[in-house]
Amino acid sequence: MNESTWQVHNPDGPMRVIVTKALPGERWLEILIEAGCRVEVCRSENVLGKDEIEAVVGDRCDGGIGQLTEPWGPRLFEALARAGGKAYSNYAVGYNNVDLEAATKHRIPVGNTPGVLTETTAELAVALTFAAARRVVEGDRFMRGGRFSGWLPSLFLGELLWRKTLGIVGAGRIGTAYARMMAEGHKMDVVYYDLRANRELEHSVASYGHFLEAGGRRPLTCRRADSLEDLLREADVVSLHTVLDAATRHLIDRRRLALMKENAVLVNSSRGPLIDENALVEHCRRNPSFRAALDVFEDEPDMAPGLADLPNVVVVPHIGSATRWTREAMAVLAAFNVAGMLQGLPVWGRSDMTPFLGPSPPKASPSVVNAEPLALPSFEM
Numbered sequence: 001m002n003e004s005t006w007q008v009h010n011p012d013g014p015m016r017v018i019v020t021k022a023l024p025g026e027r028w029l030e031i032l033i034e035a036g037c038r039v040e041v042c043r044s045e046n047v048l049g050k051d052e053i054e055a056v057v058g059d060r061c062d063g064g065i066g067q068l069t070e071p072w073g074p075r076l077f078e079a080l081a082r083a084g085g086k087a088y089s090n091y092a093v094g095y096n097n098v099d100l101e102a103a104t105k106h107r108i109p110v111g112n113t114p115g116v117l118t119e120t121t122a123e124l125a126v127a128l129t130f131a132a133a134r135r136v137v138e139g140d141r142f143m144r145g146g147r148f149s150g151w152l153p154s155l156f157l158g159e160l161l162w163r164k165t166l167g168i169v170g171a172g173r174i175g176t177a178y179a180r181m182m183a184e185g186h187k188m189d190v191v192y193y194d195l196r197a198n199r200e201l202e203h204s205v206a207s208y209g210h211f212l213e214a215g216g217r218r219p220l221t222c223r224r225a226d227s228l229e230d231l232l233r234e235a236d237v238v239s240l241h242t243v244l245d246a247a248t249r250h251l252i253d254r255r256r257l258a259l260m261k262e263n264a265v266l267v268n269s270s271r272g273p274l275i276d277e278n279a280l281v282e283h284c285r286r287n288p289s290f291r292a293a294l295d296v297f298e299d300e301p302d303m304a305p306g307l308a309d310l311p312n313v314v315v316v317p318h319i320g321s322a323t324r325w326t327r328e329a330m331a332v333l334a335a336f337n338v339a340g341m342l343q344g345l346p347v348w349g350r351s352d353m354t355p356f357l358g359p360s361p362p363k364a365s366p367s368v369v370n371a372e373p374l375a376l377p378s379f380e381m
Contacts, residue, residue, distance in 0.1 A: 005044050006056065013038035015062040015342055020048050020070060023091065025328035028335035035339035037062070054079045063087030063338045068094060069300075074102040081106035087341035089334040093117055096244055096271065100370050109368045109376060111337025115353035116329035121320040122177035125239055125269040128293035129182070131314045132265050133237070134158040135291075138311050159236070159263055159291070161186055163218075167235025168192035169228065169251070170242025170270065176201045178239055183220055184208055190222040193231045194242075197224050232259040237267065244271035254279040263289040269320045272296040277304035284310045295320045329357055333366045340365030346377040 007022075010033045017037045023029075032039050040056070042048065047069045053076055057064070061083040066072055068090060077099070080088065089111030090098055103110045131137055135156045142148060142156070166188040168175045176198060182188045183205050190205055192198060202222045209219030225231040228251070232238060238260065242248050252266070253276045260266070268275055277298040284290055285306070293314040297303050300318065307313060321327060336356050340347075340363075348356075348364040349371070356366050364379040371378075 005042060007041045007043055009033060009039040009041065011038055016040070016060055017063045017065070017087075017338055017342075018042075018053075018056055018061060019065045020053065021045075021067050021091070023065070023327075023331035023334070024324065025331055027328070028331035031332065031335040031339050035343060037339070037342070050075055057083050057085070059083055061085050063089075063342055065089050065091055065334045065338060066097075068092040068097050070097060072097055072103075073099040074105075077102045077106045077108055081108060087111070087338045089113070089337035091330060091334045093330075094244075094271070095369060104370045104373050107374065109337075109341050109365070109374055110370050111334060111341070111365060112367050112369055113330040113333040113337075114367055115351055116326055116333065116357075117321045118173045118177050120323045120326040121174045121269055122181055124295060124316075124320045124322075125174075125178045125241075125267055126181050126185075128267050128269060128295060128314060128316070129161070129237055129239065129265060132267070132291035132293040132312075133161055137314050159265065161188060161237060161265075163187050163189075164236035165189045165191060165234055167225075167231045167238040168194075169231065169238065169240045170194060171198040171201055172241060174270075175239070175241030176204075178241065179222075180204055182237070183222070187212070187217075187220060188237070189220055191225050191231050191234055192222070193225045193228045228256065229259055232256055233261075235264065236261060237265045239267040240270045240274050242270060242274065244273055249273050250276040250279075252276065252280070254282070257283040260290070262287055263291075265291045265293065267293045269295040272298045272300050277307060280304070280313075281306045281310065284312050288312055329353075332356060336361065337365045337367065341368070346379040347371045349378045 009029060013036050015037045017032055017039050019041045022041050022043055050071055057079045063085055085108060088108055093112055093114045095112050098110055135158045139156050166182050168179050171192040171194040179190050179201055183190055205220050205222035213219040251274045281304050291312050295316050296318055345364050347368045348366045353366055355362050
């Protein structure tokens, strides 16, 4: 281990835990130290590869907290198991970078950090939506470039979203939160596409619609689309919030982009490979009134050739969960995951993670995604 790159905390702790990036806040470190862990934290901002991670795991390592940018597959889980590892947590709610089958094969529980990113990520999707629709980034560049010489009637005309139609692809927690923000804040009708009906979202929009109607205003509508194609044809804004798997990779391709309105806005704050980026570049070049806003990318951190040059595309560097509260809460959950696994605690197994952020956290691991195949015990109230 390069001592200039890795910082050691609680060097005499009986259990060794590696953390592949410095995490925000201090509570997460206190949790691991209170559990008796020697904690080694990588201070480098470079993405660690398999060789580097395997080398730091070494011949004795009880657990680790890793990043979604790292390839936690068979090789690393074998190395961790060989070193006596009993715990791993991804510092993310998603775990596409983790080979769950390999982890389970080596009897290593895999934690993640759900339940604390919902509103934060939804807010970023809202910000991206309006940045694209109102051409905020283009205007910013124009102003900074000294090109503004005075108000003009046709300068940077964008799209009014008030009372338009919002399309949600994947109506889970984040998609639902985003839909409510846009419906309640901007009176947008909602159409969503999901494998399951979201009665909570439908009821929420309907209730708000009744409130509007009581005040003499037109109510809102919310319905589940029969197909993704129907949603794409109808929506003025399409926001992606679905999971990434074999069925959703390149969900938005050349054919489906062609179905969308000429002046539609496409937002992706979920997973980069949901969109065929090369097809998006071609579509945006041919349709200058079409707007896209992306927080995630197909081959992150790289972008498809030509994407960065398009004025009708807003790009930001995967900051969907980037508020101080959320990132610190994620660190706390990841630490409780590893500490709980190493202490043999049961799995919380509930969607509400706020008890772990309070003064008397449960004696449990917050979220273990392979708890069932490993037959881990569940927390009992």
